Amino acid sequence: MSVATAVSPRKPLPPEFFDAARAMFGDRLKTSDAIRLQHGQSEAHFQPAPPDAVIYAHTTEEVVALVRLCVAHEVPVIPFGAGTSIEGNTLAVRGGVTIDLSEMNAILEVNAEDLDCTVQAGVRREELNAWIRDTGLFFPIDPGANATIGGMASTRASGTNAVRYGTMREAVLSLRVVTPDGRDIRTSRRARKSAAGYDLTRLMIGSEGTLGIITEVTLRLHGIPETISSAVCAFDTIGGAVDTVVQAIQLGVPLARVEILDDVQMKAVNRWSKLDYPELTTLFFEFHGSPLHVGEQIETVREIASMNGGGEFKWSNLPEERSKLWKARHEAYYAAVNLRAGAVGWATDVCVPISRLAECIVETKADLATASVPATILGHVGDGNFHVVFSIDPDAPGEMAEVEALNKKLVARALAMDGTCTGEHGIGIGKQDCLIDELGDAVDMMRLIKRAIDPKDLFNPGKIFSL
Structure with a gap:
């Protein structure tokens, strides 16, 4: 589908906007069809909706300047990270400018003693973990895709480790955000808890760029476990697999990861990743802790799985085995x-x-x-x-x-x-x-917040709800 046929009619951007933007960003202002289309399509089934222009920002100050320019000309602005979202979260449904934050990818500060770090929004989660590995720490949120930290905060991402380590809601300590009126704010300090006013950090997390553009994120980190083991177990029934997980959690087993893949998904995984797992409903596990505690966890879950119709419980401490298992899981969508x-x-x-x-x-x-x-x-x-x-x-x-x-x-x-x-x-x-359907009149309260913070509806308009 061509760019011309993919977008709905929209008000063209004025020439003076382009003149000012080019003066600010030079060749980082892109208007080619290919780049616009790249930023106007989704991983999923939605029709493309490209922006009128794409601008690559490098600093928070540049984001502030662009937002003020967009507000002055009433141009919609859509933040963009890695483009891995599923629900059309970054499509330019009203045109405007996509601000690509992927080149804002500096790791600004690592506070190993405090178990936290501060990064620019464009840092990807795999890059962060590679950078901090030598400190003995890791960032556990793993949505599968190698997403940017800013995008993960904007969509309240979680993933395979959420059962033990929580979601981005729990992982984020503070945000630096550019507001729709062009202000540069910090939502909180690095303290592990605070009762200081409204929780603006949690307000921004999951707001999908409709209330502010996240430019920096301060994250909780965790110590790399002494022992990490993975396991695979196939089941005769879906009910048996799910009951195994529920019973393990109720017994207090601190599962680090546990993923379910049904028989059709296992067939697809075998074909795509060239593996030979049984094509039955299957659980992928990961256990973290000391050697003794990991061994206890494995034995407990093995017994529960057996009582629920599980087959052979294959486990391994070898990094290459874990890597093969989770690579297959991460590629399951494709x-x-x-x-x-x-x-x-x-x-x-x-x-x-x-x-x-x-x-x-x-x-x-x-x-x-x-x-x-x-x-x-x-x-x-x-x-x-x-x-x-x-x-x-x-x-x-x-x-x-x-x-x-x-x-x-x-x-x-x-x-x-x-x-x-x-x-x-x-x-x-x-x-x-x-x-x-889920929240009813509570959505009206969300609309009130959106109108108060972004009265011109310029920040990622058309997302979450209509005004």
Whole structure:
């Protein structure tokens, strides 16, 4: 699809805006179709919506200057990191300027004694962990993609380690943010707790760039465990796999990671990653701690798995074995989409209380068994969060409608179980109706906050909810 046919009509940017922006940013102002399209498409099924221009920022001061210029000319501005979001969170649905923060990638400060660090928003999580490894520390939030830290904060990312280490909500101590009126603010200090006024840090986390542009993030770090072991176990039933996780958590086993992949996803993983796992519902585990405690955790979970219909419990302390396992998990989305040649992916997620998780997954699996579209189930089963990945023929409109109906049914089921329409993907443009179904009049309070902070609706407009 060409750029010209991908975007809806929008007000063109005035020439004087481009003159001022070029004076500020020189050749870091990009208007080519290729770069605009790169910044106006999603990992998932949404139609492209490119911005009118892309600007690469290097400092917070440059972000401030660009925001003030955009406000003066009433130009929408969309922050962009690695472009790995799922719900169309960075699409320029009203045109405007995408501010690419990927070149703001400096690690500014590491305070090893305090177990924290401060980084620019464009630092990627894998780069951060490589940088701090020699300090004996690591940053545990792992959404799968090698996302930027700023993007992870903006979407309240979590991932495979969330069952033990929490999400970005718990990982962030402080933010540096440029507000819609062009001010440079710090939301809090480095102290581990504070009762000083409104919690602006948590307000910004998960706001998807609609309330501010995050330029720096101060993060909690953790000590690298003395021993790390991984394990794989296949199950005859989904219920047996989920019950294993729930019972382990209820017994107090401090699981570091536990991922579920259904039989279809395991087939896709074997094909994509050239592995030979049993094509049954499977759990991937990781255990952290001292050698003694890791051994106790493994033995406890092995016994629970056996009682729930688990097969051989294969575990290893070898780094290369762990790497192979988690590389396969991180590539599971692409494996699922490529069950069909030339397909596009529609990834959705929900999260429910873990006591209802087995029921939710089993009922969802029954729905998928009747679908004409290939679909897999995988997810962070330890905190009640799972994903469905549909592999869609982009030239078959009927498939898109079918998947939309299945997605609505999945969300309705999760909400009926007092769950949420999204555990980690965010709302973006894809789940705005679901947000209203979930929170009702509370969305009106969100609108009040948005209008108060961004009265011209210039920061990532059209996301989370409509005004």
